[in-house]
Every structure is written in C-alpha cells, then in structure tokens.
Amino acid sequence: MRFLFIALLTLAALTGCSRFIDYDGPEVTRVVVHKNDRIMLLMHNDEVLESYEVELGFAPEGHKLEEGDGRTPEGEYIIDRRNPNSQWYLSIGISYPNAEDVAQARARGVSPGGDIFIHGTPRPLRRGDDWTVGCIAVSNAEMRQIYAMVNNGTPITIYP
Template sequence: MMAGTAAFGLTACSGQLPTYRGPEVTRIQVLKNRREMQFLHHQSLLKSYRIDLGFAPEGHKSQEGDGRTPEGGYRIDRRNPNSRFHLSLGISYPNANDIAYARAKGVDPGGDIFIHGTPQKWIGTPDWTWGCIAVTNDEMDEIYPMINNGTLIYIYA
C-alpha cells in the first residue's frame, strides 16, 4: 500500500531483483499492535506494509523460543539472498540490554531475527514466525533492494 507524498521507482530485468531508485529509507518503524511496517525518508512516509509477527506477539522478546518479536531500537545488520524464507534482512537483536536482561534471568536471549518472506505453507496464517517480521515474497522482492545495512529499525508495541 503506497502512502505519503514521496514517489519512488523500482526497475528490474527479467529474473533479477528490482533496483531501487527512490529516496533513501532512513528509518523503518514496526507498529506491532497495528501489524504494520513503515519505511520513512527522514519524516516522510515512503511505503507501508502489512506484516505477520512472532506466534506470541505481545511483549518484548526476552529469550530463545518465546515466539515474541523484539521491541526497541536496532539496525539492519545483514542480508541473506538465500534465506529459507525467500529473502531476508537481519535485525541486530540481541543488543547489549537484551543480553544483560537474559543473563540476569539465566536464559539465552535468542537471535536470528529477520524481516523475511513467507513460505507457501504459512501464507494466510497470522503471526506464525518465531519472532521475525514477515511480508509476502512479492513484497520482500520490493523491500530487499530498498534497505541498506545500517538502516535504523524501531519496533514498537
């Protein structure tokens, strides 16, 4: 769903991911309660997407296997063009605070949190991930070239 007043373009050759030729995405906002991910160029909304979250979407991720999507400020820190979930962009969870909190509880904070596509068997299933943020594969094809490593991502309850 297109939002805001900014315009951008995607171009592609057959069989390749599109090339993004629009304004830089300077910030990603994830609004868990609205199941929405927004891409911003400074204060301008470029695009928003409907998302699925972890299978236990309420609350901040605090340990491996809890099914929660983390909350707080992170960065996109890696890319995986060969993901089991189509394409994926890594989120820098856990940060130092997440690790300290988990250690204080005597648990593993977990990791491997990504924005990724959707395997066929999960299409139409709400909040099915282990804590990741999922979009459709077509949307992931669009998103992957838009986002640079180092982009800030804020995940809100």
C-alpha cells in the same frame, strides 16, 4: 516452432522471476514497525515511502525475552545483514539482541536468542495469523522491494 516456444518460456522464467530488483528512489532512513497494528513503514525522514502489513512471532504480545519464546523484539535496532539465500525467500537481519537484551537475559540465566529477520513467506499473508519464531514476515513480492530499498545500517524501531 517447439524450440522457439521452449526458448521463450525459459527467457520469461529467467527474466520475470528475479529476486533482485533495482531501486533508485529516496533513501530509506528508518524502518518503523507497529506490532499491534501489524504495520511496517519504510521512512525517508518524516515521509512514509512504503507501508506493509506484517505477520509476527507466534506469541506477538510483549518484548522478546529469551530464545524460543516466539516473540518479536521491541526497541531500537539496526538492519545489520542480508541473506539472499534465505529459506524464507529473501531476508534482512535485525541486530537483536542488543546489549540491554543480553544483560536482561543473562540476569535471568537464559539465552536471549537471535537470528531475527524481516523475511518473505512460503504462503499468502493472512493478517493476524502470526507464525514466525520472532521475525517479521511480508509477502515475497514485498520482500523483493524491501530488500532493494533498505540498506545495512538503517535504524529500525519496533513498537508494541
């Protein structure tokens, strides 16, 4: 009996906690983030497929100007990479800095920074409690869904 209980517990742990899920719905054609509203939308053309509350960089006002400023970038970027082993559960990369970001930082003699991601969180989300170093955080359950739905090459627009 004890063996059966341990086997069932192990099976439940292995099948119920997978980070990776399948998605076979409409293609996500754009990701849209509204920083002021702390909302991220997954879009299929003009249709909203999913909406998520988000947490941002610890200094959320304004566009990211340099490494370490704690701001989440604003503008047009691309989802350009995936990290299934992220320290923040799962993550998908945003193509910050773009050429304009690099040029502006170079003109000021600073590094634009980088490694901006949409990722999970080590704790429950608390709306308005911005804590990342410039990334966009969602719950881990939401990140599983986003990771499955959003492909590399998907445009992302981040509004103030």
